[in-house]
Amino acid sequence: MPSDLVTMDKIVSLCKRRGFVFPASEIYGGIANTYDYGHYGVLLKNNVVGAWWRAMIQERDDIVALDSAIVQHPRTWEASGHLAGFTDPLIDCKTCKKRFRADHIEEGQCGRKPSKKPGETPECELTEAREFNLMFETSIGPVKDAGSTVYLRPETAQGIFLNFKNVLQFARRKPPFGIAQVGKSFRNEITPGNFVFRTLEFEQMEMEFFVAPAEAQQWHEHWLKARMDWYTELGIRPSHVKLRPHEADELSHYSSATSDVEYLYPIGWSELEGIANRGDFDLTQHAQFSGEKLEYFDQQSGERYVPHVIEPAAGVGRSVLAFLCDAYDEDDLGGELRTVLKLHPALAPVKVAVLPLVRKDGQPEVARELHAAFKRAGLQSEYDEGGSIGKRYRRQDEIGTPYGVTVDHQTLEDRTVTLRDRDTLTQERVAIDELPGQLSARLAAPWRSPKLAA
Ligand code: GAP
DSSP: OOGGGSOHHHHHHHHHHTTSEEETTGGGTOOTTOEEEOHHHHHHHHHHHHHHHIIIIISOSSEEEEOOOSBOOTHHHHHHSHHHHOEEEEEEBTTTOOEEEGGGGGGOOOSSSSOOOTTOSTTOOBOOOEEEEOSOEEESSSSOSGGGEEEBOSOSHHHHHHTHHHHHHHSOOOSSEEEEEEEEEEOOOOOOOTGGGSOSEEEEEEEEEEEOGGGHHHHHHHHHHHHHHHHHHTTOOGGGEEEEEOOGGGOOTTOSEEEEEEEEETTEEEEEEEEEEEETHHHHHHHHHHOOOOOEEETTTTEEEOOEEEEEEEEHHHHHHHHHHHHEEEEEETTEEEEEEOOOTTTOSOSEEEEESSSOTTHHHHHHHHHHHHHHTTOOEEEOOSSOHHHHHHHHHHHTOSEEEEEOHHHHHHSEEEEEETTTOOEEEEEGGGHHHHHHHHHHSOOOOTTSOO
């Protein structure tokens, strides 16, 4: 299989064709780096987020959940360092009025037609690079003045640090313990596109794990492994995901060690998640700015310390994009091209499609009965009777539905149906009454990407 089989154009086009992701405000010509998720996109995204919560909360006893506000007290961003230092160096072109990231100017496109690289023609009038803060500003109350300025959070993490004391007291936790949160963050980024990889608003799945200082390195290693395992267990091929430790000059101001989980996107190896050792930076800063003591007192040992923090911080959009790219495949079915998403069944937006072969002879009634039984069994099922059976299979393959159930003439005689497997394309007869239970068991069984060599 050629390595360029999966291109960003193919993913973007499939996402639009099948209603996963659309450019936002499309009827008005779109808005920069902003996307809307359609029906299947929402189902896929929810499954990714659900798998993350499961790994953080259900499968462990040492992490609690949080949903903090998007707009926090503005002092938060002074303490965190975002107000002073969360900037990108930007260059303006006075001729075409476009703005470019100085460190990515090579990827920029001049705003005039035919588009050229910024600075390539004598008419381009580029300014010196200036630092622009990435936080979106807004104001509280009807009067916009300096005192009313607030910011949309650029990361969910700070809401977690602000709640450290609440969790210590009310959730009765002691280190090592974590606080997990999923929610939207906002960054006024200039980007060269790349679909949902970098957007102005995006969801993050972040967890801050508070530990005794002496245990920080050991927990950092724990989370590096746990997060890599999460991606590969959900079907990402090990050849397409890796850990990349940051060089000293790349580290954020708060971090003593960070490794990125990188995925081999069609645009090349790029960050999917950052796993940082944030030390005691955040709690110390918020303690200093708020005047609250943000520390842990161990009553047994009499020891008092500011916990260190290990932070796995993932992006939902980037995860969705990685799962889509990794699952995308094109099969040759006897000369006919089949586009298919070989998604892990746990992530697939729809688990089973119920298809009457024809729209008569009592087949739709039985198919609807089965569709209802799947729903009662908690399975996301889709009923489809429109178009040829081949077309309906192709549609389900493109959204990654692991199983198709076809009701045909024989069903009316012996109450069996055909069960089609998306990956192997095998078809077998199964008794209707056994199907919901059997399907639930199959969907929960261990799964390995069929794109991996046998
Ligand atoms: N609290 C640490 C933090 O926010 P980050 O590396 O800036 O660290 C974590 O962000 C993750 O959030 C990234 O690995 C990426 O998956 C996602 N992310 C960050 N900025 C993004 C953007 N503009 N668009 C989409 N996802 C983004």
